[in-house]
Amino acid sequence: MKIARVSGTVVSTISAPIFDNRRLLFCDYITPDGEATGDYVIAVDVVDAGPGEIVLIMDEGNGARQIVGEATAPIRALVVGIIDPVDP
Amino acid sequence: MHLATVIGTLVATERTPGLDGIKFLIIQPLTRDLKPSVMPVIAADAIAMAGPGELVYFVGSREAAQAMPEPFVPIDHAVVGIVDQLAIGPLPTSGSAAKKKRGPS
Numbered sequence: 001m002k003i004a005r006v007s008g009t010v011v012s013t014i015s016a017p018i019f020d021n022r023r024l025l026f027c028d029y030i031t032p033d034g035e036a037t038g039d040y041v042i043a044v045d046v047v048d049a050g051p052g053e054i055v056l057i058m059d060e061g062n063g064a065r066q067i068v069g070e071a072t073a074p075i076r077a078l079v080v081g082i083i084d085p086v087d088p
Numbered sequence: 089m090h091l092a093t094v095i096g097t098l099v100a101t102e103r104t105p106g107l108d109g110i111k112f113l114i115i116q117p118l119t120r121d122l123k124p125s126v127m128p129v130i131a132a133d134a135i136a137m138a139g140p141g142e143l144v145y146f147v148g149s150r151e152a153a154q155a156m157p158e159p160f161v162p163i164d165h166a167v168v169g170i171v172d173q174l175a176i177g178p179l180p181t182s183g184s185a186a187k188k189k190r191g192p193s
Contacts, residue, residue, distance in 0.1 A: 008176030015169030074155030
């Protein structure tokens with residue numbers, strides 16, 4: 001898993017059915033001391049994370065499908081946790 | 089998933105079985121400030137609505153095939169949604185992890 005900061009949301013009405021009623025969060029990957037790595041990911045939220053929060057990203061299809069409970073789903077990146085401040 | 093802009097479509101009549109009936113889009117992957125990030129890729133259009141110029145998001149590897157009606161097809165990139173609105177703040181700066189104190193939960 002990786003650490004990221006939620007920098008915003010992606011609003012999308014035309015999308016694959018799996019995204020219906022699921023929030024897409026725009027997450028910037030950061031190092032444990034908060035430095036942006038420059039990479040980002042659009043992740044499906046399953047923990048009600050909001051912009052500005054530091055979150056845990058799981059980016060693997062099999063795990064993602066287990067979490068959303070769908071045998072076939074084009075999902076890899078999920079926000080699976082909201083983490084407290086990291087003491088580097 | 090990452091952002092991309094659709095820069096064209098592509099027709100390939102000679103194709104391996106399993107790719108039949110799949111519409112291809114040429115997409116330009118983007119950085120967070122919508123600048124080209126890596127070389128353009130050819131993605132399957134899993135929503136059959138994305139046209140040139142649209143801002144979309146796409147998924148890679150096995151999950152791309154999972155976006156298709158038949159989930160076991162040789163696809164490595166698929167456009168899975170069109171972005172209506174992208175509301176993102178500035179890039180996080182160092183220390184943003186430490187400063188953010190969560191209230192009592």
